[in-house]
Every structure is written in C-alpha cells, then in structure tokens.
Amino acid sequence: MSEFTGKTAIISGGAEGIGLSIAQALGAEKMNIVLADIDQTNLEKAGNDLAAAGIPVLTVALDVSQEEQWHEVANQAINMFGKIHMIVNNAGIGGDTGPIENQDQQGWQWALDVNLMGVVFGAKVMTPYIKSHGEGGWIVNVASMAGMGGIPYLGAYTATKAAVVALSESWAGELEPSGIHVSVLCPAFVQTRIHESGRNRQKKYQSKNSNPAETSLLTDLAKEKVEKGIEVSIVGKRVVEALHDGEFYIFTHPNYYSLAKQRAEMIDQAFNKSAQSPLLKHIVNQEIEMP
Template sequence: MIDFTDRVAFITGGASGAGFGQATVFGRAGARIAIADVRRDSLDDAVARLREAGIDAWGVPLDVTDRNAYARAADDVEDHFGDPVTLLFNTAGVNGFGSIETMTYADFDWMLGVNFGGVVNGMVTFVPRMIAAGRGGHVTSVASVGGFEGGRMVGPYSAAKAAVISLMESYAQALPEHGIGVTVLCPASIRSGIAEAHETRPETGAESGVLVDDGFVASLREVYSHGMDPEHLAMHLKRAIEAGELYAIPYPEVREQLERTFGNILDAVPDIDEIAPHGAQQRLEALEAFRAGSRRRVEAETRVP
C-alpha cells in the first residue's frame, strides 16, 4: 500500500471541483500539494483554504495545453518542495454540450486539447521524471463514465475521455515495473462548476456549436448540484489507489448502463466456429508471437547493464 506522507502531489484543475477535493483528501493524508489551474484568482483562494486546513500547499498558474509552460511548472514545483513529484493527478477538464453535428473544429480543438492533450502533457512531462527519481509513486487521470459510450450532446467530450481511458490502460502495462501505480477515475456527475467551463475557453472568434445560453447553463447547474461531493469522490479514489486498482468508478447507478454497453460490444463478436476458425487461430498465434517479441525487445532495451 502506498504511503502518501511527504510525497509531492501535482494536481491539475486543483482550484475547484474534483481537483480541490483531491488536494484536500491527499493533503490530509500527508502529501505536499501543488495545485495547478488556469484561473489565477481561484488558485490563490484555493491555496489559502488548503493552508488554513493545515495542508502544505502551493499554487502554479498553468494552461495544461501549453507544453512549455508545463515543463516550467514541473521545474518550479520541484524547486519549491525540494523533491520530485511522485503523485500526479491529471484532473483538469472542460465540457461543452451541443448536438454532435453542430460541433466545429474549434469545439473539438478545445475539448480534446484540454481533456486529452492536457493528460498527455502531464504524463509526458512527469512520467520520465518519476522514473528517473526512482521513488515509485502513482499517476491518476480523470476520465468519465461518458468515455465508455458516446452521446449526441457530448461527442467531443466523450471521445476525449475514451482516449484517456485507453491511454491509462497502456501506461498500466508499463509503469508498475518502475514502482509506479496507475488509476483512471471515471466519474459520472460531480458537484462542480463544469457548467461554466466555457468561461475558461480562449477567445478565438471561431464558430461554435456549444450551448451557452443562460437557460441551458442554469439547467446544467441544477444537474451538477446533485453530483457526488468532490471530497467523497477523492476518498473513493484514495481507496482505489491504495488497493492498486486500475479503474475507480464509484457510481453504482451506472452498472446497468455499462453492462448494456459492453454486452452490445461482446454481442458483435462471433463465436470462433462461426467465421473461419482456422484463420482466427492463425491470427491469434501471429499476434501472440508479435507480443512476445515486443516484450523481449522492451526487456532488452531497458535492462540495466
């Protein structure tokens, strides 16, 4: 079981919502907390609240889509705490609702840029540093239940979250050998300010299919007001990390939905005796041979002389 005491945690989107809940829960568990957020006023307020709770906290202004800024933020955090980051939480996220056929290039660039690109930037920035530090640790990325199934009104968002899930599954095959655990958190509704996510969107002047009228935003606020408390969500995440679990999905109400979704996928796969059984076996053997060869190559390249 991982001990969070004195570890340095880097949490994107940490000034509010799920990120602030994580900062609170893992800070109380003894971690030193660096929260990153694009909203400077909210960042300063969040740091003050964490410090009032007795948590060693520090704030870093950061647009997670800016790779150069991300590298500078990583350096600044290491300099401030005098230790490497060994707990990474890719939590920053945005959403924009609108029927998929009205979504524009700008809408896709924004939502995929933050929700998936921001996670990529976090992983590529910190994972090599964590491996080099040799202290183990844990990486968590926030995806969504929506990443398991597309939806007409959340097309770009669901696509980005599906990519996050797949990305973390890939890292989960590589990082444990370095002593680094991997968890992907897939929430449903969270009590947060994501209904106003469009307010952090850069002004580009481009056309958009995202609905931002007052009536629609008010209805979203009502939906999210009934979401899970961010601290409770973070406590579920902490338990999953301590248990070494890849998936954290603490929403029993989505079980039927997921069973239906994955049932439909499995129903599309025929039994081996229905379609060219000999060809299927040959394909399977070729794939296993490729995987075995790939594993041997990786082991040879990473073997310490």
C-alpha cells in the first residue's frame, strides 16, 4: 500500500497544467484530492475528470493571494475528508516581461502576491492542520529552474521563484521535527499555459506597461519554448517518484544540470576570493553560528 493511500492533498492552481498533473498522479496513489483554482470553469471540468477516474475529489474556488480564502479551502477539506496531509503550492503566473525600466508596481505586485504570498499563505494556513493529526505530511512548493538562476527580462518571475526555493529550504529544517517533509519542484519548460497567465489577472494588477509590442514579442518567445517543453503528465509522476524517495529538490530537466553547476562553480570561486582577502583572514576558520 502506498504511503499516500487514504490521505488528503490540497493543490492550488489545480485546474490544469502542472497542478492537475500532480493531482492525477497523487490520485493514482489513492489520495483524496482537493483542487483549488481561480478559474472556476476549468476547475469544474478538472474535478469531473478526476471523479470519472474514481479519484475522491473536492473543488474549491481560490485566489491564492487572499489569505482568508485559504481558510475556506481548509474548512471545506476538513469537512469532506477529515484531515489534511499535504499542501501543493502550485498556483503561479509568468508575470510581466521586459527590461527593468519598463516594469511597474502593478506587475511586480501581481507576481509577488501570487507566486510568493500565495505559497506563504498556503503553508501558513495548512501547516497547523497537518501538524494537528500527528501523522506527519508534506509541503510541496512549485518554483522553477528560474529560481536556481536569473533569467534576463523576467525579473519578477525569477525573483519570486528564487524566494520560493529559499523559503522551502528554510521550512525544511523548521518542519522536519514535526514529520513534515518539504520539497521544492523546479521544472524548466513544460507544456502548460503559463505564457497565458494574464487571462486570470485580477483587475487591481492590471499593468501600465507602455510597450505592448515588446511584451508581445517576449510572450511569443515564451510560448515557443513552452510548446517544445516536456509533456505535463511527466511532471506529476516525477513528483510522486521524488516524494517516495524523500527528495528535497525535485528536478524534471536533468539537461539543465550544467547551468546549476556553472552557478555553483561561480560561488566556489567567490568564496575562494573572499578567503584570500586580507580583510577577512581573521574569520576564515571561525565556527559558523546558526540561529
């Protein structure tokens, strides 16, 4: 019997793409699935598809940037399934594109509220429920390969995904004593509709970007990359595989290793340089103090 059998997972952004792929893969492991999404039309369809496959499913409308809506998701999940064992913070947007001087506050706030605060709220609200039953559980945060290294002209997206990686690293140590395993998923290009994330953009985040032609060009380039990406169903299966093995970083594109290695080598060189500085010789061998 799978370690997931009979347990309950909440998945934000679960109506399509990576979120739905993870829902299908966890459902195949006999988990109860709570799909939460801002797109209620796709949410209903996804819920019907999972139910038709024999997967116990609950659908709940959710704007991840609104903390109070997370509490409603939790209440409905508890009423339906009794316990919460896993939160998959998947909902995310591509954000505005272009050079930094063309970015405006609305575009940055959209990315921050959805990609970062959506993850914060999901973990904040669901962690007490996971702790309460004393059985341990899982938090899976969906970041990106962009979180492992910057991408030009995607500043807001890159910054928020890097923050999700760092948060996951922080929470892993914090929650391990409670038996809660934290993982961070870092995919590269996958066949989703992330390049169309503006379709669900809330009115308060409407951008004043003054160069729509430039934005359109970058969106077209992103679409081309996404359409050549891996099939989305692979991602959900990869997540289940990684969770069975207790992996923290979950990668879906091993061919990107060279980029991560290059970054690591640059960090090594920077530390070596600092160790050679006359200004820092007195702390080269100093014991590391962690809070």
